[in-house]
Amino acid sequence: MKFKKILPQFLTLLFIVLIFGFFTMNAQENMDTRGIEFGFGFLSKEASFDIQFSLIDYDGSMSYGRAYLVGLLNTLLVSFIGIILSTILGIIIGVARLSPNYLINKTASFYVEFFRNVPLLLQIFFWYFAALRALPMPEDASLFFGSSYMTIKGLYTVAPVWNNFDIFFIALIIAIIVIFFFNKFAKKKQEEEGKQYPKFFISLGIFIIIPAITFIVGGVDLSWSFPELKQLAKTSFTYEGGMGIPPELIALTLALTLYTATFIAENVRAGIQGVGKGQKEAAASIGLTPSQVLKLVIMPQALRIIIPPTTNQYLNLTKNSSLAAAIAYPDLVLVFAGTAMMQTGRAIEIVGITMATYLTISLAISMFMNWYNKRIAIQEK
Amino acid sequence: MNNVNILKPNKENLNLFLFFGALFFLLGIFDFCLNNFYEKNITGFLPGFISFFTPLIFGMIGLHLIRIEFSGIKILDELNKNINTNNFNAALSVSIIILIIFSVAPLLNWFILDANFVGDSKEACTGGGACWVYIKVWFNRFIYGMYPNAEQWRVNATFIIVLGFMGLGYFFPLRFKKYLTFYYVIFLPIISFLLIYYLISGGEFGLEWVETGAWGGLSLTFIVSFFSLIFCFPIGMMLALGRRSDLAVVKYSSLSFIEFWRGVPLITVLFMSAVMFPMFLPDGTYVDKLIRVIVAITLFEAAYTAEVIRGGLQALPRGQYDAAKSLGMGYWRLHLLVILPQALKLVIPGIANTFLALVKDTPLIFVVGLLELVGMLNLAKTNPKWLGFSMEGYVFAGIIFWIICYSMSKYSQKLELKFKTDR
Numbered sequence: 001m002k003f004k005k006i007l008p009q010f011l012t013l014l015f016i017v018l019i020f021g022f023f024t025m026n027a028q029e030n031m032d033t034r035g036i037e038f039g040f041g042f043l044s045k046e047a048s049f050d051i052q053f054s055l056i057d058y059d060g061s062m063s064y065g066r067a068y069l070v071g072l073l074n075t076l077l078v079s080f081i082g083i084i085l086s087t088i089l090g091i092i093i094g095v096a097r098l099s100p101n102y103l104i105n106k107t108a109s110f111y112v113e114f115f116r117n118v119p120l121l122l123q124i125f126f127w128y129f130a131a132l133r134a135l136p137m138p139e140d141a142s143l144f145f146g147s148s149y150m151t152i153k154g155l156y157t158v159a160p161v162w163n164n165f166d167i168f169f170i171a172l173i174i175a176i177i178v179i180f181f182f183n184k185f186a187k188k189k190q191e192e193e194g195k196q197y198p199k200f201f202i203s204l205g206i207f208i209i210i211p212a213i214t215f216i217v218g219g220v221d222l223s224w225s226f227p228e229l230k231q232l233a234k235t236s237f238t239y240e241g242g243m244g245i246p247p248e249l250i251a252l253t254l255a256l257t258l259y260t261a262t263f264i265a266e267n268v269r270a271g272i273q274g275v276g277k278g279q280k281e282a283a284a285s286i287g288l289t290p291s292q293v294l295k296l297v298i299m300p301q302a303l304r305i306i307i308p309p310t311t312n313q314y315l316n317l318t319k320n321s322s323l324a325a326a327i328a329y330p331d332l333v334l335v336f337a338g339t340a341m342m343q344t345g346r347a348i349e350i351v352g353i354t355m356a357t358y359l360t361i362s363l364a365i366s367m368f369m370n371w372y373n374k375r376i377a378i379q380e381k
Numbered sequence: 382m383n384n385v386n387i388l389k390p391n392k393e394n395l396n397l398f399l400f401f402g403a404l405f406f407l408l409g410i411f412d413f414c415l416n417n418f419y420e421k422n423i424t425g426f427l428p429g430f431i432s433f434f435t436p437l438i439f440g441m442i443g444l445h446l447i448r449i450e451f452s453g454i455k456i457l458d459e460l461n462k463n464i465n466t467n468n469f470n471a472a473l474s475v476s477i478i479i480l481i482i483f484s485v486a487p488l489l490n491w492f493i494l495d496a497n498f499v500g501d502s503k504e505a506c507t508g509g510g511a512c513w514v515y516i517k518v519w520f521n522r523f524i525y526g527m528y529p530n531a532e533q534w535r536v537n538a539t540f541i542i543v544l545g546f547m548g549l550g551y552f553f554p555l556r557f558k559k560y561l562t563f564y565y566v567i568f569l570p571i572i573s574f575l576l577i578y579y580l581i582s583g584g585e586f587g588l589e590w591v592e593t594g595a596w597g598g599l600s601l602t603f604i605v606s607f608f609s610l611i612f613c614f615p616i617g618m619m620l621a622l623g624r625r626s627d628l629a630v631v632k633y634s635s636l637s638f639i640e641f642w643r644g645v646p647l648i649t650v651l652f653m654s655a656v657m658f659p660m661f662l663p664d665g666t667y668v669d670k671l672i673r674v675i676v677a678i679t680l681f682e683a684a685y686t687a688e689v690i691r692g693g694l695q696a697l698p699r700g701q702y703d704a705a706k707s708l709g710m711g712y713w714r715l716h717l718l719v720i721l722p723q724a725l726k727l728v729i730p731g732i733a734n735t736f737l738a739l740v741k742d743t744p745l746i747f748v749v750g751l752l753e754l755v756g757m758l759n760l761a762k763t764n765p766k767w768l769g770f771s772m773e774g775y776v777f778a779g780i781i782f783w784i785i786c787y788s789m790s791k792y793s794q795k796l797e798l799k800f801k802t803d804r
Contacts, residue, residue: 005627005628008628008631009628009629009630009631010630012628012630012631012634013630013634016634022661023661026660026661026662026663026664027660027661029663029664030660030661030664031660033664099473100463100466100470101463101464101466101470101473101474102463102464103463103464103473103474103477103478104473104474104477107477107480107481113787114783117737117741117782117783117786117787117790118741118779118782118783118786119740119741119742119743119744119755119782120741121744121745121755122744122755122775122778122779122782123779125755125758125759125771125775126772126775126776126779129759129762129771129775130771130772130775131772133771319645319646319647320646322646322648322649323648323745325648325748326747333646333648333649333652337649337652341656347656347657347660348657348660351649351652351653351656351657352657354649354652355645355649355653358644358645358646358649359641359644359645362643362644362645363640363644
């Protein structure tokens with residue numbers, strides 16, 4: 001009996017050890033013959049390549065470590081924007097798919113069936129190489145929304161210019177903390193005395209008022225910088241001032257959003273459909289108003305179904321953002337596993353770091369998800 | 382004539398309301414079409430903002446007027462019930478109708494009316510629409526990649542034979558049915574591999590050898606997804622069983638294997654197979670690019686398949702395990718005869734989704750320099766003789782992928798219904 005348990009485990013272990021041993025041995029041999037030494041010292045060496053788009057200060061004289069950081073931040077940026085936009089779009093489409101209106105229902109399901117059955121990479125290529133290339137040159141671009149220009153070189157729009165941004169930011173955080181404690185207090189009051197506060201409006205008020213005070217007393221100042229057309233040479237124009245968003249970022253965000261939103265929409269639909277009709281009727285029969293039914297009965301149950309698969313989609317979106325490399329948006333894969341690896345030739349270390357980074361992000365999110373899942377799960381007896 | 386209240390259309394004045402309703406609705410559509418396609422604004426005398434929304438307003442008034450309950454006309458009742466229950470719904474309906482007109486007309490123009498179908502060079506494309514000549518000229522490249530033109534019958538033959546073998550399973554006599562799984566999981570992959578090795582790759586029996594670098598296009602998409610599909614399923618099954626095993630070593634090694642592959646993007650896996658993997662092999666050994674790619678995709682998708690199958694295993698009630706054990710079944714008999722058949726039935730949609738994801742992931746193999754359909758498009762796009770037709774190419778590939786994926790998902794829905802057994 002015991003033997004039967006130990007043998008398979010021993011064999012598995014042996015198999016794993018043999019494979020890893022074989023690989024390590026070969027890697028060592030190969031690196032010896034090529035005169036490369038394993039190590040991460042190259043991270044502090046000068047990178048000497050430029051990156052088109054970066055959120056932090058960067059130029060070629062900085063280290064590979066800094067280049068890695070730029071790539072990571074760009075990956076996180078596109079994932080963050082994508083997650084927010086695809087959530088909004090996904091909820092709208094998911095609700096639309098449940099609409100009794102035939103036209104809306106069919107349009108939404110057409111959208112879902114269309115965009116999720118075309119490979120994401122193809123969609124990225126389509127937006128970048130076909131759709132955005134049809135935009136006008138900077139000098140021919142026309143104004144829209146009063147201040148922005150959509151050109152073949154990207155979107156130029158207004159940028160906020162802050163004075164003492166850090167004070168404003170601290171005020172914002174304080175406001176969020178105050179709201180958190182206020183909601184806790186309101187909940188306690190309701191449970192003890194049955195007294196209800198207009199939570200939403202008070203929270204909104206706090207969220208606006210506290211940061212607004214900093215404008216008056218904190219010396220915070222906000223002005224806008226507008227893009228203006230500048231002529232560089234006879235036929236070469238560009239915009240100065242404002243904020244320039246590169247077309248790679250736009251194409252990538254668009255494709256990721258449209259693709260992921262289809263999956264989120266399906267999750268939302270399944271979640272709302274998953275709440276039994278009896279729940280709605282029971283809630284109405286004990287005298288809750290329609291908005292209370294939605295807020296107190298339907299949503300908490302629907303969210304329990306919606307959130308786990310949707311977190312998975314967020315994870316997928318983050319991983320899919322690595323397709324950026326195909327259209328030269330400087331994300332982690334392009335900057336680090338692409339350019340930096342070409343220059344240093346350290347395949348094992350760099351691919352290892354890249355994979356470890358994604359793995360860390362994924363594991364962190366899935367650990368959070370497991371924790372959350374446990375918290376909201378129905379306590380069955 | 383009964384008194385007419387515009388705010389409350391009633392059945393007594395049915396014809397009157399219908400007439401005005403239809404008039405207003407058509408007026409709205411007419412106004413929109415004039416504005417959009419002929420650049421004539423018949424409501425230009427109104428302030429810009431209102432003028433912009435006139436089609437919507439007219440349409441809404443029209444729909445409001447025909448909203449008559451129990452009118453007795455079947456079509457009208459259906460219409461009201463489906464798209465016109467209240468003002469908000471009417472506004473949405475009108476917006477959608479306008480949106481459809483707005484997008485369908487230019488698309489139709491681009492796809493068919495202004496498009497060019499005949500000719501064999503770029504000069505044939507004079508219209509403002511799509512240049513389908515481009516697809517026609519490059520069609521062989523898009524399907525077969527760089528495979529020599531004269532040898533393309535070999536690819537066709539292979540696919541036809543494999544499809545034939547696949548279909549053969551359908552006609553198995555009843556007493557051989559129990560070997561069906563064996564046939565599909567072991568026999569078919571071996572046959573396909575031999576066919577691809579001897580017929581597509583060649584080099585023997587007087588056939589010219591074609592290196593894998595020349596394979597490409599849609600046929601490569603099929604080859605890669607076919608083999609990854611076949612291999613990832615058994616591996617995923619083993620991993621799923623391993624993850625639920627009582628043996629600590631087996632459990633945690635399966636767990637970390639699954640979590641590792643699920644945590645990294647496919648593109649980095651392919652990078653690994655391209656640049657890192659050769660470092661792990663003894664000097665001088667060379668594994669073909671295509672095989673490395675198939676192995677990478679297989680391992681990657683196997684982790685996802687494993688999680689899907691695990692879901693099915695978890696959904697089975699404990700009683701099934703206990704009942705099988707009480708009959709004296711061992712671990713393997715229990716799983717193969719009782720648990721897996723039921724669990725797999727439960728996870729058909731999940732597995733279909735994983736397979737769909739696999740097919741949609743194949744374009745990524747451009748990372749290692751293999752050019753399947755999308756890769757070939759990007760290559761054709763840079764050909765100096767055919768610049769400026771990227772749109773046609775992507776639309777073409779999009780349609781092909783859409784047909785493949787959509788039919789697969791529909792088929793899986795059918796399978797799900799077929800295997801649905803009530804418990």
